[in-house]
Amino acid sequence: MSSRDAIISRVKQNQPPPSPLPQLTNYDQHYEDLLQQYISILRFIGGEAHIVNSYEQVANILRGSFQEATRIISTVELTGLAAEIRPDIGDPHELENVELFITTSNLAVAENGSVWLRDEQLLARALPFISQQLAVILPKESIVATMHDAYDVIGQARYGYAAFVAGPSKTADIEQSLVLGAHGPKSFTAFILV
Amino acid sequence: MSDTTGAEKRANAGTKKRKMGNSVQDHATLADTFNKDEERVEWHDNTLWWIRQKRDKAAHGIIEWEELRETASQIKNNVLSNLSEYLGQFEARAKENGIIIHWAADAKEHNEIVHGILQRLSINRMIKSKSMLTEECHLNEFLEQRGVEVIDSDLGERIVQLAEEPPSHIVLPCIHKKKEEIGQLFHEKLGTPAGNADPQFLTEAARQHMRDKFLTRRAALTGVNFAVAESGEFVVCTNEGNADIGAHLADVHIASMGIEKIIPERKHLGYFLRLLTRSATGQPITTYSSHFSTPRAGQEMHVILVDNGRSIHLGKPDFRNSLKCIRCAACMNTCPVYRRSGGHSYHTAVAGPIGSILAPNLDMRKYADLPFASTLCGSCSNVCPVKIDIHDQLYKWRQVLVKEGHAPALKKAGMQGMTLTLNNPGMYRFAGKAGRWFMRNVPFVLNNKMNPWFKQRDMPEPPKQSFTDWYKKNRKP
Numbered sequence: 133m134s135s136r137d138a139i140i141s142r143v144k145q146n147q148p149p150p151s152p153l154p155q156l157t158n159y160d161q162h163y164e165d166l167l168q169q170y171i172s173i174l175r176f177i178g179g180e181a182h183i184v185n186s187y188e189q190v191a192n193i194l195r196g197s198f199q200e201a202t203r204i205i206s207t208v209e210l211t212g213l214a215a216e217i218r219p220d221i222g223d224p225h226e227l228e229n230v231e232l233f234i235t236t237s238n239l240a241v242a243e244n245g246s247v248w249l250r251d252e253q254l255l256a257r258a259l260p261f262i263s264q265q266l267a268v269i270l271p272k273e274s275i276v277a278t279m280h281d282a283y284d285v286i287g288q289a290r291y292g293y294a295a296f297v298a299g300p301s302k303t304a305d306i307e308q309s310l311v312l313g314a315h316g317p318k319s320f321t322a323f324i325l326v
Numbered sequence: 327m328s329d330t331t332g333a334e335k336r337a338n339a340g341t342k343k344r345k346m347g348n349s350v351q352d353h354a355t356l357a358d359t360f361n362k363d364e365e366r367v368e369w370h371d372n373t374l375w376w377i378r379q380k381r382d383k384a385a386h387g388i389i390e391w392e393e394l395r396e397t398a399s400q401i402k403n404n405v406l407s408n409l410s411e412y413l414g415q416f417e418a419r420a421k422e423n424g425i426i427i428h429w430a431a432d433a434k435e436h437n438e439i440v441h442g443i444l445q446r447l448s449i450n451r452m453i454k455s456k457s458m459l460t461e462e463c464h465l466n467e468f469l470e471q472r473g474v475e476v477i478d479s480d481l482g483e484r485i486v487q488l489a490e491e492p493p494s495h496i497v498l499p500c501i502h503k504k505k506e507e508i509g510q511l512f513h514e515k516l517g518t519p520a521g522n523a524d525p526q527f528l529t530e531a532a533r534q535h536m537r538d539k540f541l542t543r544r545a546a547l548t549g550v551n552f553a554v555a556e557s558g559e560f561v562v563c564t565n566e567g568n569a570d571i572g573a574h575l576a577d578v579h580i581a582s583m584g585i586e587k588i589i590p591e592r593k594h595l596g597y598f599l600r601l602l603t604r605s606a607t608g609q610p611i612t613t614y615s616s617h618f619s620t621p622r623a624g625q626e627m628h629v630i631l632v633d634n635g636r637s638i639h640l641g642k643p644d645f646r647n648s649l650k651c652i653r654c655a656a657c658m659n660t661c662p663v664y665r666r667s668g669g670h671s672y673h674t675a676v677a678g679p680i681g682s683i684l685a686p687n688l689d690m691r692k693y694a695d696l697p698f699a700s701t702l703c704g705s706c707s708n709v710c711p712v713k714i715d716i717h718d719q720l721y722k723w724r725q726v727l728v729k730e731g732h733a734p735a736l737k738k739a740g741m742q743g744m745t746l747t748l749n750n751p752g753m754y755r756f757a758g759k760a761g762r763w764f765m766r767n768v769p770f771v772l773n774n775k776m777n778p779w780f781k782q783r784d785m786p787e788p789p790k791q792s793f794t795d796w797y798k799k800n801r802k803p
């Protein structure tokens with residue numbers, strides 16, 4: 133018998149009698165102000181947040197911080213910012229020198245400060261990890277209260293790869309001292325369009 | 327691109343052996359070693375208690391916390407009761423998604439599968455993110471003996487790898503190390519300036535050191551936190567982003583998972599992701615919760631489903647519940663014995679209370695000491711996000727081990743004494759009285775280095791009366 137069949141038949145023989153799945157509840161909305169909740173949690177976990185009314189404004193803020201950046205990749209046009217817009221990416225190793233990656237999201241979670249990013253928003257799966265900094269633009273309406281709400285929005289959608297990303301990459305492995313920028317981006321900035 | 331320095335060569339060579347690999351010493355002896363440095367014990371204890379407090383704060387911030395635990399527990403009960411179906415379903419969906427599925431009956435088969443994949447692609451260097459399963463299987467040693475270099479990419483794991491030690495904690499692998507020791511280690515192995523022990527600086531040094539590894543390794547192995555039966559996707563949670571950066575750059579991604587990691591539906595992830603990191607470190611969620619469904623274009627993606635004793639374990643009604651574990655480590659952070667004896671004293675991949683009920687399933691003789699490494703205070707069961715009856719199982723293991731003649735010699739006398747006491751109410755009352763008297767009048771007898779759980783710790787002030795005495799005096803006639 134193959135290991136597969138042996139394992140499955142042992143499991144079948146040893147598993148306990150049926151125990152039903154529980155009823156699932158989506159707990160009531162907890163937060164009076166989803167936007168403020170999202171922002172305060174994001175700051176708590178080391179991210180930055182800006183409330184903006186236009187892409188112009190996003191471009192202005194980024195121009196201020198990334199004037200010197202030699203390589204920026206973006207999924208959207210931002211006036212006055214020298215970025216490669218949706219470039220074709222062959223080998224992800226070539227992304228090694230990206231300083232800033234700018235993308236959009238249409239789902240964010242107030243209880244934990246995360247945004248949901250899928251393949252098509254990433255251009256290459258490695259990009260939001262290998263880039264030194266990450267910026268995400270999202271409409272205010274995309275913020276939901278909890279992870280339950282988030283999975284309701286995601287539903288049965290099909291994707292090759294997707295991730296909840298909450299703030300910059302971090303570690304506290306050395307004596308529990310929090311350090312931002314472990315292997316991934318050192319900063320995470322959310323631009324919330326209102 | 328990689329001009330390997332002398333220091334790095336030493337670092338890579340350093341992955342070949344481990345100082346504490348196949349220890350035959352038991353928990354009490356190993357705890358003794360840890361306890362020699364009282365200041366360190368104090369520091370270790372306080373650090374973990376601080377994490378436990380962060381967990382409490384995060385949990386208290388969620389009004390429905392207890393309902394979440396209950397729901398998660400019931401979902402896991404359902405998983406165990408229907409695991410054979412879910413495994414088949416996961417396999418079918420994952421295959422449709424283009425993932426290659428392997429089944430491993432034991433650690434050896436798992437290691438051979440990994441080695442086989444690497445051999446076929448002529449790869450002799452692999453990067454690996456945190457996976458306690460590969461620790462359980464001793465994958466690194468297996469591959470290194472066959473000429474494959476493995477680099478652990480999680481910072482804490484890389485630190486213990488450079489120090490040639492196993493991880494001492496499942497979430498915080500180098501929690502037992504002080505920053506000065508890490509500074510010295512990096513100075514020796516990575517060439518950082520001597521005497522620099524600043525966590526920010528050392529993390530940046532590790533980031534630079536690891537970037538090159540990520541960029542040059544063609545194979546990446548990751549663990550799996552959850553695998554969804556209905557969709558065939560699997561989820562990996564990290565704070566550092568190391569699992570992703572490794573997997574997304576490599577030609578082949580191998581994900582190793584125990585068969586108990588399955589959950590039925592995608593929406594169940596909402597419950598587990600809300601509980602996992604709050605229980606672990608008090609964060610609302612890990613930085614990255616990555617959902618892998620299909621390989622990226624041109625990449626191979628493998629999932630290895632590992633049994634290694636789990637299917638047998640499932641058949642033991644008293645102990646099967648420990649298979650619900652989501653590896654948050656809350657039970658370790660809260661455990662008074664873990665905090666004061668350190669992870670290495672458990673001489674198994676998963677330390678602490680949960681490790682002590684998992685390990686005897688694999689080898690009853692070798693791990694017979696572990697169920698005795700507990701005060702049975704129940705704090706572990708109180709914090710467990712999936713409501714495993716951890717301390718009850720520790721107690722049940724003791725009974726099994728004593729019956730099978732595996733109880734560790736040192737504890738046997740006390741244990742038999744305890745059995746006698748508990749089976750005999752008169753004796754119990756006497757022993758209690760005597761104990762209280764001793765604690766009040768000759769505390770050093772209990773509070774000395776012969777009593778394993780009270781080393782380096784003052785016994786609490788004993789109550790003057792037991793509840794029974796109090797009740798006798800105060801009950802209405």
Ligand code: SF4
Nearest residue numbers: 651652654655657710
């Ligand atoms: S037994 Fe419970 S508390 Fe301990 S690691 Fe597992 S899930 Fe966490």
